[in-house]
Amino acid sequence: MNRLEPLPDHVAAQLAARNVALSDVIICAQTDLSHAGAFGEAWLLVTAEALYVASGDSRGEERHEAGWRRLFSRGAATKTTNTNTNGVMRWELRDLRCIPLSALGEIKVDNLNGNGVLVAEVDGKPQLICRYSNTMARKFGQFARLANKIRKGEVLTERDFADDIYLPVCPTCGLLYPDPKRRVCPKCLDKRAVFMRVLSYLPKYKKEVGLILFFMFARSGLDIFAPYLSGRIFWDDVLTEGGRYYGRIWEIILAMAAVRFLGVIMGVMHGRITAVLVPKVVFDLKTQVFAAMQRLSLGFFASKETGTLMTRVSHDANNLQFFFHDGFPYFIVMATNLVGIVVVMLSMNWWLTLLVLVPTPFIVLFVTKVFPILWNAYSRRYRRAASLNALINDTLSGIRVVKAFGKEDTERERFAYRNFRVFQTNMELGFISSKLFPTLSLVMNCGGLMVWLIGGLQASNGVMTLGTLMTFIGYLGMLYQPLEWMTHIVDWWSSCMNSAQRIFEILDAKSDVPEKPNPVRLPEIAGRIELIDVSFGYEPNKPVLEHITLDIKPGEMIGVLGYSGAGKSTLVNLISRLYDVDEGVIKIDGVDVRDAAIADLRRQIGMVPQDTYLFAGSIAENVAYAKPDATREEIIEACKVAGAHDFIIKLPNGYDTMIGHHGQNLSGGERQRLSIARAILHNPRILILDEATASVDTETERAIQEGLERLVKGRTTIAIAHRLSTLRNADRLLVIDKGKVVEMGTHEELIALQGHYYNMLQKQKQALRIRGVEVSEHELAGRVS
Amino acid sequence: MSTNSLDGLAEYAQIRYLSPAECRFDLTAGGFLRLELGAESYDPVYVFRSFPLSLGDRYLSVRDDKNNEIGIIRDLAEFNLDQANLVRGELERRYFTPIIKKVHKMKEEFGYIYWEVETDRGARRFTTKGSHDCILPVGENRLMIIDVDGNRFEVTNYRELDTKSARLIETLM
Known part of the structure; x- marks a missing residue:
């Protein structure tokens, strides 16, 4: 019934009591801020006739939960913060304002600092409707948009409610997602399932894994055996009269040496095998991830920053490498050691063992509660040192300015201050650790002293042998030492599994532009392109293109004009099916692009993008990127047509010149021409020029233009440009504004219209005239008759 | 830099400083400010x-609804209390920043910090990123x-808060 936000029952009841027809409510929303700027709850409702503002007083603590994001949807996702619990009234209606929609003009939001206001025009003057904190900014943005639609009498559809009104939270636990675009909750992530999947990469390497486990356990066993040997056996059997090996000192020492030596051998073997296995597993994973990424549609990349993706491939893989290489084996060794030691100790003297374990919880508590103080100090030092480095960097790179204004002394003082802050934290860190570590070792020593005392008493009474006592003392260190590390294990485990999950997400991601099972093959495209009522947006509710209808004949050249953000590039992205349309159809040669074989489309649609991308490699390899089997002659001919041949020849290494990373630097125009040569060699039936010459000067453009003219002949061409002269050969011009086609026709027709195109032409003419150049319309449009 | 050239600067900048004598602010029915400046009138x-x-409250830029600057108030303290409070009401809205009086709880979990605080605008819970940003x-001791969600809170002087609140905040600094 009510949309945007559900109206809680107790609010609804109070509104009904004041004669608000709830069944007529189309949208409603809650705000958390009063007119005076105090936190408090109020409700806004819109019916077909009126806007209601219901303000009131809240009781109980639930009223300020709005900003505590994790509680927003604990339990059911639809549950709001002010649900009536246990029948207690949480909110009392105080004031009800009713404004007829007919009295209202445009409803707008004004997002201020830390809060925003909903404003409506009344007789051309703004009227404050309500205030809301930034937490609600998205919701009120939508509220205003929907309210305006209602005001204009439009009917709301499901699509109108598609956006999130709050930052997305995990529906299970209500925690905010660390990355709103990646809806994975680190808390609710099924780490076991992820872990099992990580392990599923191992069976390929059964032999290695088996060996690793063997060596690990063997080493563990030796580690545990060593103190037993030097304690129990050495003291009780060798040194004690009547012992099994009494007096055989040399042999026992040799045995001890052998145990140590074997331990080292096991360690080395284990290390060698993991050193080979782990990189292999990570190599497999990286290869799979990269292959998966190539398969995905452009939409996947647009929704993630390139940097984030790079992190995923390298950082996450490294994290996993660490997991296999250091973390996991170490954990197994530690765990086996702990269990083994406790078992051996229990078998020797169970109640002394329990005594030894007494300090353990204190150590764990100490490490988890007190150590964060130290970590905080460390991170404080890190940040202050970083700020100091930033200052050094700043001053040195800006040294010309510093000197020009004679500010050397000021900089010296600034440096001294920050340097002092670093010194302060260093000192603080010293103080903290000088207190912390002795305390910790005191706690550990307490356990040791306890063993010495009780064990000593027992040994002197003859209840316990001296050997048992020495073994216990040997085990003490081994027992406490891993505890600190163990306290980190939860964090570490979460972060590793999160990395693994991120990698699997890419492996599992589906392409947004899937190919049909039996696609229509288009071996030879004639080049007719039809757009029928096409609408598209990268995000729901934010259409970039609306209801575009267009028919391009084979071999025709269409020039597309419009201000930045008008939707020009989006249009060509749709035609080459980098994205799929939301509504409408795009047909090439009468076939819906969604039914056509993707390979056929890609092969016959070529694009020269604005930002040319050249890969690391030679010029020849770059030009032949789309046609690796091109002959040398073809490469030279393509470059000749693109106007690139002449500059390439002058380079010392000619076509063999390496470009890209650490390679030859080419100018923008030169890169553009290589990009065009690449497209020429690709020999597409449909050619898309997306501001192909925007980043070059007019002189270079003229040179490129000639290449382009030869290229476009006989092909369907769509050219996007800012400079009108670029489009001088276009058969028809298309002007796009705010996602809609506003004008279409030949140069003369559009001039006669005196509309957008005419205005653009005038503006470019004025810009030139300021510089003292007189140009005629024809010259400006570049149309040489 | 000679004093002479700076005298010239004001001339070129042509900033109109608004004096209390020529200004008369009042509230519109819509809840916004209106200004009568001598013979001129601006609404809102x-x-x-x-x-x-x-x-x-110093150097306040007064602008019309087309974002043209009408003038600058050098110091709101020069205005009488009623006038100053009207302007403060408008400022309060534009720079909504509750002042934290007490931190009840602060819990870090999975990269976010969950706060429970008492502010001068009432109790509030909010969530920040777990990093120090x-x-x-x-x-010196003032924090923003x-x-x-982009909500702003101020701690005027964290050392003057109660011990528990101060310590909780200190762990983040």
């Missing part, structure tokens, strides 16, 4: 701070805290 006007963090030091 919006007031912006030039130095929101460091100077507060959420706290912006302004001067920005939550995940």
Whole structure:
């Protein structure tokens, strides 16, 4: 019934009591801020006739939960913060304002600092409707948009409610997602399932894994055996009269040496095998991830920053490498050691063992509660040192300015201050650790002293042998030492599994532009392109293109004009099916692009993008990127047509010149021409020029233009440009504004219209005239008759 | 830099400084400010701070609804209390920053910090990123805290808060 936000029952009841027809409510929303700027709850409702503002007083603590994001949807996702619990009234209606929609003009939001206001025009003057904190900014943005639609009498559809009104939270636990675009909750992530999947990469390497486990356990066993040997056996059997090996000192020492030596051998073997296995597993994973990424549609990349993706491939893989290489084996060794030691100790003297374990919880508590103080100090030092480095960097790179204004002394003082802050934290860190570590070792020593005392008493009474006592003392260190590390294990485990999950997400991601099972093959495209009522947006509710209808004949050249953000590039992205349309159809040669074989489309649609991308490699390899089997002659001919041949020849290494990373630097125009040569060699039936010459000067453009003219002949061409002269050969011009086609026709027709195109032409003419150049319309449009 | 050239600067900049004598602010029915400036009248006007963090009520830019600057108020303290409070009401809205009086709870979990605080605008819970970017030091002991939604909170002097609150905040600094 009510949309945007559900109206809680107790609010609804109070509104009904004041004669608000709830069944007529189309949208409603809650705000958390009063007119005076105090936190408090109020409700806004819109019916077909009126806007209601219901303000009131809240009781109980639930009223300020709005900003505590994790509680927003604990339990059911639809549950709001002010649900009536246990029948207690949480909110009392105080004031009800009713404004007829007919009295209202445009409803707008004004997002201020830390809060925003909903404003409506009344007789051309703004009227404050309500205030809301930034937490609600998205919701009120939508509220205003929907309210305006209602005001204009439009009917709301499901699509109108598609956006999130709050930052997305995990529906299970209500925690905010660390990355709103990646809806994975680190808390609710099924780490076991992820872990099992990580392990599923191992069976390929059964032999290695088996060996690793063997060596690990063997080493563990030796580690545990060593103190037993030097304690129990050495003291009780060798040194004690009547012992099994009494007096055989040399042999026992040799045995001890052998145990140590074997331990080292096991360690080395284990290390060698993991050193080979782990990189292999990570190599497999990286290869799979990269292959998966190539398969995905452009939409996947647009929704993630390139940097984030790079992190995923390298950082996450490294994290996993660490997991296999250091973390996991170490954990197994530690765990086996702990269990083994406790078992051996229990078998020797169970109640002394329990005594030894007494300090353990204190150590764990100490490490988890007190150590964060130290970590905080460390991170404080890190940040202050970083700020100091930033200052050094700043001053040195800006040294010309510093000197020009004679500010050397000021900089010296600034440096001294920050340097002092670093010194302060260093000192603080010293103080903290000088207190912390002795305390910790005191706690550990307490356990040791306890063993010495009780064990000593027992040994002197003859209840316990001296050997048992020495073994216990040997085990003490081994027992406490891993505890600190163990306290980190939860964090570490979460972060590793999160990395693994991120990698699997890419492996599992589906392409947004899937190919049909039996696609229509288009071996030879004639080049007719039809757009029928096409609408598209990268995000729901934010259409970039609306209801575009267009028919391009084979071999025709269409020039597309419009201000930045008008939707020009989006249009060509749709035609080459980098994205799929939301509504409408795009047909090439009468076939819906969604039914056509993707390979056929890609092969016959070529694009020269604005930002040319050249890969690391030679010029020849770059030009032949789309046609690796091109002959040398073809490469030279393509470059000749693109106007690139002449500059390439002058380079010392000619076509063999390496470009890209650490390679030859080419100018923008030169890169553009290589990009065009690449497209020429690709020999597409449909050619898309997306501001192909925007980043070059007019002189270079003229040179490129000639290449382009030869290229476009006989092909369907769509050219996007800012400079009108670029489009001088276009058969028809298309002007796009705010996602809609506003004008279409030949140069003369559009001039006669005196509309957008005419205005653009005038503006470019004025810009030139300021510089003292007189140009005629024809010259400006570049149309040489 | 000679004093002479600076005298010329004011001439070129042509900033109109508004004196209390020529200004008359009042509230519109819609809840906004209106300004009568001698014979001129502006409805509505919006007031912006030039130095929101460091100077507060000084150097306020008064603008019309087309974002043209009408003039600058050098110091709101020069205005009589009624007039100044009208302007403060507008400023309060534009720079909504509750002042934290007490931190009840602060819990870090999975990269976010969940706060439970008492402010001068009432109790509030909010969430910030777990990194230190959420706290912006302004001067020696003054802090600006920005939550995940872009809400702003101020701690005027964390050393003057109660011990528990101060300690909780200190762990983040």
